[in-house]
Amino acid sequence: IWVVDNIEDKSQFYPQISQAAELLRANEIVAFPTETVYGLGANATDTAAVEKIFMAKGRPSDNPLIVHIAQLQQLEEIATDIPAFAYKLMERFWPGPLTLVLKTKGKISEKVTAGLPTVAVRMPNHPVALALIQECRLPIAAPSANLSGRPSPTTAKHVYDDLNGRIAGIVDGGETGVGVESTVLDCTEEIPVILRPGGVTKEEIEQVIGKVRIDAALEDKTATPKSPGMKYTHYAPKSPVIIIEGSRTFLQHLVDEQRKNGMKVGILTTEENKDFYQADVVLPCGRREDLHTVAAHLYQVLRHFDETDVELIYSESFPVEGIGSAIMNRLKKAAGYQVIREK
Ligand code: TXA
Ligand code: MG
Secondary structure, eight states: OEEOSOTTOHHHHHHHHHHHHHHHHTTOOEEEOOSSSOEEEEETTOHHHHHHHHHHHTOOTTSOOEEEOSSHHHHHHHEESOOHHHHHHHHHHOSSSEEEEEEEOSOSOHHHHTTOSEEEEEOOOOHHHHHHHHHHTSOEEOOBSSOTTSOOOSSHHHHHHHHTTTSSEEEEOOOOSSOSOOEEEEOSSSSOEEEEOOSSOHHHHHHHHOOOEEOHHHHOOSSSOSSTTOOSOOSOOSSOEEEEESOHHHHHHHHHHHHHTTOOEEEEEOTTTGGGOOSSEEEEOSBTTBHHHHHHHHHHHHHHHHTSOOSEEEEEOOOSSTTHHHHHHHHHHHTTTOEEEOO
8 A cells, every 4th residue: 555645746646656557557456546436447458457457346347447548648549439529528527527438449458348339438637546647658447446336435445445455556545535436428329328427417517518318227216227237236335225215204213113123223314414313323424415525425434334233224315416416326226226205
């Protein structure tokens, strides 16, 4: 683990970065901070290096990875037929939490793209990530640096807890800021499609390029996700999570019922509501009045429940607008789409 104390001072973190970059050039895998979550990086042009990522995470090989770049020049070596609206989005949101799915140019390992004709690319807005990519002069394939199925890591300790012994190193740049992953936007359609809501909101994208669509599988609010083979739980703590749509009194009532049956119950709530509840564990996740603070703490709180002995977690729900779309998308996956609505 290389600890970077001041992420704004390049001279201070240069020695750590150059060691990590050397490992990446030697086709080893290294975790590093981005503005969203920690990524687990590998040389995107080398199949053996990329295979190490899938091994370390236990990730199914049909799930493609995002390629991280530090300069626009790198994009043209990776992608082709890039539409004008995509350049507009890069200008506005890069570096930043927006991933663009574009037609691949073939320089990237097929392991990265899972054999698809497209490649997902983003330029992260984090000084350590940018310095690392620049220093190794390679496009870096990087999924979130967690074991597959676990909540994504927002601190170096989360990475260590999941992947210690499985990877060559971790660059520790402190807590990430955004807290949920980048927005994935398919730019190969005439009207671009959001495949995963994330750090850049639909509203922000539409301000720049007009109407975008949302992948139908994401809008499905019923119990079953549409795409077959899609794993139902992701981002999940070890105990089951159930989302409650209703009043605080309703949620408390459900908790009381379970505790009467001898269950140990946790509640995921917010600073505003935390004193209202009684349960075995009550964890506030940011402030409801500023959903960015909820996003920033979500994975940390989900992981925190694993350090308690709760057997069931009830979560408040959040408005599906702005960054709230990403929050609810991750919560629903963590809950395996289990939602209880107050009548
Ligand atoms: O914020 C983030 O995006 C973080 C940091 C590390 O940059 N990375 C991340 O990677 O979340 P990962 O692998 O956990 O998620 C990548 C997502 C997956 O949902 C994957 O299916 C999708 O991007 N994806 C990658 N390539 C794709 C492609 N060619 N077409 C469609 N979806 C793609
Ligand atoms: Mg992930």
